[in-house]
Amino acid sequence: MRQLLAALRSELLECKTILDAGVGTGRFAKPLQDTKFEVVGIDLSQKMLDVAKEKAVANLFRGDLCFIPFKDRSFDAAICNAVLHLIPEWKMALQEICRVTTKAMVSTVHERGNPMREAYIRLLEKYRYEGSRREKPEHDLENLVTPSKRIHIATYHVDIEKSLADMSQRAFSYQWRIPENVNNEIVTELRKQFSGKRARQGLGILIWNIDDLKAYLRKRHA
Numbered sequence: 001m002r003q004l005l006a007a008l009r010s011e012l013l014e015c016k017t018i019l020d021a022g023v024g025t026g027r028f029a030k031p032l033q034d035t036k037f038e039v040v041g042i043d044l045s046q047k048m049l050d051v052a053k054e055k056a057v058a059n060l061f062r063g064d065l066c067f068i069p070f071k072d073r074s075f076d077a078a079i080c081n082a083v084l085h086l087i088p089e090w091k092m093a094l095q096e097i098c099r100v101t102t103k104a105m106v107s108t109v110h111e112r113g114n115p116m117r118e119a120y121i122r123l124l125e126k127y128r129y130e131g132s133r134r135e136k137p138e139h140d141l142e143n144l145v146t147p148s149k150r151i152h153i154a155t156y157h158v159d160i161e162k163s164l165a166d167m168s169q170r171a172f173s174y175q176w177r178i179p180e181n182v183n184n185e186i187v188t189e190l191r192k193q194f195s196g197k198r199a200r201q202g203l204g205i206l207i208w209n210i211d212d213l214k215a216y217l218r219k220r221h222a
Contacts, residue, residue: 003154004108005031007205008079011106011151012037015076021065021097022083026052033058040075042068065093070100078105084141086173091220094141098214104148104207107141111152111202116163116194117174123186129178142206145216149207158199164191 008028012018016038020029023041025048032039040059043049049060063069066089078101084090097105142150168187170176175183 001027004203004205007151007153008032008106009035009037011104011149011205011207012077015103017075017077019068019070019075019078019097019100021068021078021080021093022086023052023057023060024048024083026055026057026060028079028081029059030055030057040070065096068096068100072099073102074100076103077101079107080105081108091217094213095217098210098217101210103210105210105213106208107206108153109142109204109206111204112200114158114163114201115199116158116160116167116190117172119190119193120167120174120186123189124178124182127182127185129182141208145208145212147206148209148212149205151205151207153203153205155200155202158201160194160197160199164194 005028009032012032018032018037018039020026020032020039020041023029023043024045026041029039029041029052038059040061041049041052041057042061042063042065043052044062044064046062049062052060061069065083065087078097080097084093087093164187166172167175167190168184170178170180170183178186
């Protein structure tokens with residue numbers, strides 16, 4: 001996280017105002033605000049915003065990214081981390097982010113597939129349960145619009161036991177619609193498959209020029 005925040009600060013150095021689109025609990029907004037960036041956070045989840053408030057994150061708004069309540073060109077840059085995949089109309093949210101932003105949009109991405117998540121999806125098919133397969137718009141967007149910059153941040157080992165514990169609580173968005181009994185059976189199988197093993201993951205930053213994103217959106221609607 002320290003490496004990631006250092007890279008974000010460096011890349012956003014020329015930006016005065018920043019929109020944290022999907023601010024969540026403020027894990028990016030708070031440290032950026034503490035280093036004098038002017039960050040405004042917006043999120044649909046009041047529970048997450050309440051946690052952010054407890055951390056003394058400032059400038060928080062509850063709202064829908066498909067209808068961002070700010071004027072055109074209000075921000076120099078936008079941070080959009082692991083939120084677009086939660087929005088069925090994610091391209092509409094992207095259009096709104098572009099409307100209120102002038103320079104750049106930044107996203108953090110995992111550079112490798114998570115083997116436990118991929119195994120989870122395969123097991124859902126075994127249990128004949130559908131509806132969990134999701135789009136990955138942050139990754140898909142890279143193929144639709146070439147980022148102006150891609151930065152490798154770090155390679156690290158996944159904490160297998162913690163991930164399994166989180167999965168048992170249905171902590172990840174791809175689990176939210178899965179019935180508890182189905183989830184429990186799948187996690188039991190995953191424990192047999194992954195306990196005691198190691199997995200590596202890569203973390204990176206993608207940066208898009210807002211004008212390039214706008215050009216893609218115009219072409220899409222042409």
